[in-house]
Amino acid sequence: MQKMAKKYYIFFTLPTVIAFVISFLIPFILGIYLSFTKFTTVTNSQWVGISNYIHAFTDDRNFLNAIIFTAKFALVSVVLINVFAFTLALLLTRTIKGTNIFRTVFFMPNLIGGIVLGYIWQLIINGILINFGVDITFSGTYGFWGLVVLMNWQMVGYMMIIYIAGIQGISSELIEAAEIDGANRWQILRSITIPLVMPAVTICTFLTVTNSFKLFDQNLALTAGAPARTSSMIALDIFNTFYGSMGYEGVGQAKAVMFFLVVASIVLLQLRYSRSKETEI
């Protein structure tokens, strides 16, 4: 019986495990090792200690700039996306004609891929900027706000859906009771709606932060980092380090490891935070 079970265990888990080990686990472990070496293909590596990690910051300011750009971008996007999405959710949970159609429209950009989104917005933004004689590659600031607009267009509908689910989960009795007690709309919003959708706020904040940090396709299509890499985010900077010039693969891999550590610590912080919230309730 025990032998039988083992046979079936292998049957059920092996395909996934093999695929996972080949495409993720071995590349991940190899990636950590290679970040301490100099290499051009994976087979010709030479140990160089932590020098790649130092070079990531000392060769040029690209990586540091990308980190600052990404952090600023994440901050601005998180605030704007969540404010817009929450406002839309509030409006769309009222009894207004056509709420379903509005939801359908606001959510749709979320399904379009990042490359296509980037070129759509490149056309629109350049079409506006041409009136001032410039285009989006004129300065990194244009690229920054272009990405913010694009990201809002893509993510607002998605976050809106999560907020709508949260708002609809609030029992109408609570609101009616508050109305009978004479609370006005603003008081209901502040003392009932917002506290009770906090779980949704946590989820949405988490999703927007991680999505902002990992952004690549949109960045590549909209500006490709232009001018002179000033609108390049972390993921794009790592890509350019790997494939931009020979001999920098080790530095690229070291940057990737640091990127991983940053993203992982954000996720862990977030998990810890939401766990502690759960036990409070």
Add this chain to the structure above:
Amino acid sequence: MKTKNQLRDNITFVFLFILAVLFLAPILIVFMNSFKGRFYISDAPFALPNADTFVGLKNYTSGIAKTGFIQAFGYSLFITVFSVAAIVIFTSMTAWCITRIKSKVSTLIYYLLVASMIVPFQMVMFTMSKMANILRLDNPIGIILIYLGFGAGLSVFIFSGFIKSIPHEIEEAATIDGCNPIQLFFLVVFPILKPISITVAILNAMWVWNDYLLPYLVIGSNYRTIPIAVQYLQGGYGSRDMGAMMAMLVLAIIPIVIFYLTLQKHIIKGVVAGAVKG
């Protein structure tokens, strides 16, 4: 009081209507420009096509020829359909097995898969694409295995959460009736998983269909999927063909819109479920 409410609702409606138009405008502008001559787009993207600028379907025919769009559509469809099928079948099998048979190996598999979700793709892109190259996975069939590996984390996580809520009794009864584990899974468990399988399928389909960097690195030099074909038009040198670009953007958006409008309820439900669990 009632009239005041009604006025407020009307104002809200008008506000939402304007916003909805603004939301759709970028797509409509691209659509409009796809019928204009290539040199009339960048300078005045908001102008309607007129007798001088209208070129009919010329951008579509030249774009399709330049990018090999028909083939790209075929590759995208093939890779998405088979990757999603592989992910749904194999990860549900794995999730069921490691949820039902508690052991150190099961726990290890589960935590490794879940942990892989937080790793950014750039961490493994170089080593993974080299690995795919060495193992001859750099073709539209081999890439299915890679998608299975990358999709496993989220999919096993979602399936496991659902399987925990299914009572054991059904499976025990089927075992007493003489089912072996393979029959048990495919005849009894898999049908119960249907609603969550749809969620997993939609989440993965959206990701694989739109994915750019992974297929670009693994198969991009020989096989272009739609996002690669669009990016290919950008080129590196000289002026790019804006007309062809507009037409390709439209062709890239159409399948997504059809997919969305036919499966809208499932998509929105699936995306929310995936978000809450992820």
